[in-house]
Amino acid sequence: MTDLRPAIFLDRDGVLNEDPGYVHRWEDFRWIPGAREAICAFNAAGWLVIVVTNQSGIGRGYYAEADMHALHTAMAGDLETLGGWIDAIYYAPLLPEARLEAFRLPDPPDRKPNPGMILRALADWPIDQARSLLVGDKASDLEAAKRADIRGLLFPGGDLLEFLRGQGLPH
Structure with missing residues (x-):
């Protein structure tokens, strides 16, 4: 059996990056001070680093999933320069009032405050739930x-x- 590890679940907009609204392009992305260093510290401490982010801009038609994935790839590349990484990113583009019907759902299980993204990560990774936390x-x-x-x-x-x-934290 795989040894369980604590995980830090991080919201993206407002925790990892400044949040002027619907950030989806690398040129508009600004790390929060200490965010990259915090990720690296948790990596070094042996924690899993997992991002859980509502991405309603996709459902609202402001940007495409491909734009978000490109931004996350750029984030990963930037972190790599410091020796850091994000183990997984879970995102929730569904919302009740989505302009795009494919993203419209009355009560999306992954959209925070619902816990779906966290529960999926707990199922996907060897996470010590009791020692984990969300920021x-x-x-x-x-x-x-x-x-x-x-x-x-x-x-x-x-x-x-x-x-x-x-x-x-981290420890």
């Missing part, structure tokens, strides 16, 4: 963590690495 910047992030029975931390902004160190 988000909205009440819906914390509600998703609560529904998935993992600890949630509300990131108030500023330097992500310093915030996490203030919480006694």
